[in-house]
Amino acid sequence: MAMFGSYFGLCPLIDHRSLLGISEVSENGKILVTLGKNMSMQYNLADQKQTLSWTTKEKFTSPVLFDFETNKYVAVFNQMYMRCWDSKDSSLDKVKKLKFKKNIFTVIMSKRNGFVIFQNGFTIKLNEALLNHKTLEPEGILNENEYIVDVLSCTLNANVYIGLVVGNSDSSETSRLLWAVFDSREDGDTYSQLSLKRDGCELAGIAFHLSNEQVEILTFWSDGKLFVKPLEDKTDNLGEIYSVIESISGNHPVSIVSLDKDYIAMYGDNSNQEGALLIIYNMQFKVTQCRQPFKLLTIGAKLWSIQENLILPVGQNLAVVPFYLEKEQLSALVGSHRMNPNNTKDVLIVHNLKEVTWSKLNDVTDSTINNDVKRLLKTI
Numbered sequence: 001m002a003m004f005g006s007y008f009g010l011c012p013l014i015d016h017r018s019l020l021g022i023s024e025v026s027e028n029g030k031i032l033v034t035l036g037k038n039m040s041m042q043y044n045l046a047d048q049k050q051t052l053s054w055t056t057k058e059k060f061t062s063p064v065l066f067d068f069e070t071n072k073y074v075a076v077f078n079q080m081y082m083r084c085w086d087s088k089d090s091s092l093d094k095v096k097k098l099k100f101k102k103n104i105f106t107v108i109m110s111k112r113n114g115f116v117i118f119q120n121g122f123t124i125k126l127n128e129a130l131l132n133h134k135t136l137e138p139e140g141i142l143n144e145n146e147y148i149v150d151v152l153s154c155t156l157n158a159n160v161y162i163g164l165v166v167g168n169s170d171s172s173e174t175s176r177l178l179w180a181v182f183d184s185r186e187d188g189d190t191y192s193q194l195s196l197k198r199d200g201c202e203l204a205g206i207a208f209h210l211s212n213e214q215v216e217i218l219t220f221w222s223d224g225k226l227f228v229k230p231l232e233d234k235t236d237n238l239g240e241i242y243s244v245i246e247s248i249s250g251n252h253p254v255s256i257v258s259l260d261k262d263y264i265a266m267y268g269d270n271s272n273q274e275g276a277l278l279i280i281y282n283m284q285f286k287v288t289q290c291r292q293p294f295k296l297l298t299i300g301a302k303l304w305s306i307q308e309n310l311i312l313p314v315g316q317n318l319a320v321v322p323f324y325l326e327k328e329q330l331s332a333l334v335g336s337h338r339m340n341p342n343n344t345k346d347v348l349i350v351h352n353l354k355e356v357t358w359s360k361l362n363d364v365t366d367s368t369i370n371n372d373v374k375r376l377l378k379t380i
Helices: 126-131 330-337 358-363 366-379
Strands: 002-004 008-012 021-024 030-034 039-044 049-055 065-067 072-077 081-085 104-110 113-118 123-125 146-156 159-168 174-182 192-195 203-211 214-221 225-230 240-244 255-260 263-270 276-282 287-294 304-306 309-314 317-325
Touching (some): 002 276, 002 287, 008 039, 021 304, 065 104, 072 104, 104 159, 113 126, 113 146, 113 159, 123 126, 123 174, 159 203, 203 263, 214 255, 255 304, 255 317, 263 309, 276 309, 276 317
Parallel strands (some): 203 255
Antiparallel strands (some): 008 317, 021 030, 030 039, 039 049, 065 072, 072 081, 113 123, 146 159, 159 174, 174 192, 255 263, 276 287, 304 309
């Protein structure tokens, strides 16, 4: 089953729209928070203390990341150049600039694999971009009037899947997803396309999800329907309707992150129109496992999952919500519909039954079930 721990505020926010991102550091329990265009800090989640901080006269245009290959920090400045530094560098304005010929949208880290994504859609591994920044000629993959809305990423085995959620300046709707696979030997040069449109509905949330050794694309829509499609299916459709999620409204943007093969987390507008709601949804049994309401709704807020913590803006604070996942037992999913064993008034019959796992269900014969039912009827 899944459950939330007690959440706490890590640091104040001036405006959640200026929050550029959260990322992981090599040391367990430490994260990087890029609060805005001129400030980034490192925190220890265990004691909620700030351990490092940097300010800059120039503007961060990406979150600060920790490059696990070089053990240095890296970020994009003014969309045109990057800097790499270590913890001893107190003044970022004195660190050497690495200038590029095209504007950079952001840098991302997926399971310790860094990538640079340019505004024209060109994507390259971080180490190659830094090494060849003077000669690199990024060739765009976007059409005219298109722009990047968001970037998705996940890692399966040695492959990194990167998706570009693309919008069009001629339309208010998100138009399509472009995605490619990058392995340890070469860059992804073949992009697949998925149209992100449904008649009468608007896209509210989108995410990659790892399930049974394959990558799936999840799309959540304004009518509450969740669609699931394996990326291996190259057909240009949204896949199948997986479920309808009623607890979170799709009228505003919803942030989705994959926690493991059986669970996703969703953060958005509470469907009862009272503030916001964070939930963990069980993909195996299609039920909401646990929920954490918030009084204030932060429209369009992002959600990050780092080291068994969900991190999200709530009002004027950055909140950290610990979560716990366990192997699922069917009985745990009944939730509030279960009888309370401590309330003897609700207990009519107590009978010990043999425990049967789902994997062994086929071994139970019809005769065995019939005999158990007959014994139970005799006790009534």
